[in-house]
Amino acid sequence: MITVIAEARKQNRAALDERAGKELLAAYGVAVPRSVVVPGVAEVAAALGKLNLPVVVKVMSPDILHKSEARAVRLNITSSEELAMACEEILANARAYKKDARIEGFLVEEMAPAGQEIVVGGVRDPQFGPLVMVGLGGIFVEVLADVSFRICPITRRDAGEMLDELKGAALLRGARGRKPVSRTAIVDVLLKVGGEGGLLMTHAQDIAEADINPVVVSEHGAVAVDARFVLAKSGG
């Protein structure tokens, strides 16, 4: 279960890459998109056979942390020809962004169905240990800092109260003509990340910060579309 952390430690990495982060989430029961990793452009076409369309493709590089900023991501790909072209293009973008970036291949993922984007996060407080955070995606987190924190482990009631506390909580209930999203699905993600025996409690020594951003929530469920785990220095 923690092999991804051990592996990253062995390679002296400061953070888990996206694929390792999602593997960690999946190990705790958080839904992540089905994906295939391919080493190079030549192999991408074969990958499509295993996935439902449309897909997303991303360049995998330990040297590029912000993939969208490097334009190393392409969404909504519906054919193998399109996928091959996209790979060439984002590879070139990645090299233009950072000349000597190490390229470890491509991550091809099924695209999550549309929904409300939320952010689930974690941080290790020097006095209280792991804290879990939730907020609505986009400007709600980045500009308005509309988030709520709790000390781990949280209970189901704590998780519900965290959501009620958000100023944008009405959006989850279906404000402005949108469909309401599954509150249970969000609460479940929060418990798997911040609950008793959850990800943050289990790896309190190793994880300094976590950003699961976004988690896309629909009427039916929640999928973690991107994730980043910063490892604690020295593991202590």
Added chain:
Amino acid sequence: MVEDVIERFKPLFEPRTVAVVGASTRGAALPNIFIRRIREFGYTGEIYPIHPSAQEIDGLRAYRGLGDTPQPVDYAYIAIAAAQVAPLLREARGRVRFAQVISSGFGEVDEGKALQEELAAAARDGGMRLIGPNCLGLYTPRGRVTFAEIGPEEVGGVGIVSQSGGLGTDIIRRGFARGLKFSGLVTVGNCADIGPNDLLQFYFADPQTKVIGMYIEAAKDGRQLFEILRGARAVKPVVILKGGRTSQGRAAAVSHTGSLAGDDRAWVALSKQTGCVLVETLDEFIDTLLMFQALQPQPQHPTQRVALFGNGGGASVLATDCFARLGLNVEPFAREAVDALAALKLPPGTSITNPVDAPVGTLQQDDGRVAEKILEIIYARGRPEALVMHLNLSAFVGRTKPEVLDNLVQAALRVQARYPGQAHFVLVLRSDGEPALEERKRSFRARALEFGVPVYDEMVNAGCALSALQRHERFLNVRESNA
């Protein structure tokens, strides 16, 4: 487990023997003052001054070291130069239960950090528990020991732990002036050994303690604090005044107590998850403790609707706004209550919805006894969860006979006693600082407190404290109804 913690702290809160280190033969040092204070406070146990050469200090036989006293020492008060403390503790030979080190020059300054390590090790070697260093002392009315010049004589229900000594003094003195009575107050300073969490566990177990107040600058073990509070399920209200919650305040906290302060969002989360009440200022701290000391929380019907009754139209309007911002409802009464109040045929200028605004001309009817009828109706027909009666004492000066105010206060106290547990009753006595009025206020306050009615100086103080009570009641309400 509960008995254990009570038993463990008994020598601290009810010491049979007290050693005092640092008193001088000339009787002028802080420890000499401490000896005088505990004698005046009625301490009847043994007092052992410790001195390297003197035979006698303040009329008491002196001893060379902590290991040389006739009886083992329950509590040692130590105020000598920092470097001398560790050697002193090492020679205690397991004959001291609690040593409180007042001296500073330890972990709060860089050059004292090593000395503090040494001090903690010496306390372990000497077989005692250590409080401090860098603190002021303890105040325990049940044990008749106090470091403070002024404080309540009686034992009460408010248990305090303070990381600041000076603030500890303020809490005793200001709390005393506003009617707090304590089960104990311990200043813990740098917390080289015993910290706020240890005393929190004692106060939870202690049957004398009804409400717990903590002044915390740095939670060395925030996780343990979280676990203790969560485990206690808010069985007693805990009010926390946290210093260093902003980054600027935190810089001050580092230099003050010598450890890192926690992050503000963790404290907010702590209060949401455990039901402890966070307050921002010393006044709010005391006001909130007073509320919990006087009133029994009602988790079955958390405070929501508040009735206001008193003189001063503007004051009522401002209070209504202020209470609304705090999440308290001052909404008009139902028809039944309004009709009953109308039937009293009060003079024009009296407003009989909620807030009930009755000018002095109305309140002096029947020499003030009219208040009894109004309050009866509010209780019986208005049925709020809390009733705040406010009197602007200044407005009565030169207009009414002096006994009108007495009668108003008496009427209030009589009526509230007839409705126990139905609505929280709070009195606000406003004045302008004029000495004669302040004196009357003091005596009204004392009388009200005998009836278990908390008295506040201004509406905002009462509002903040009621809102804290509401948060506590709501927490219990939600957790008890479907745990």
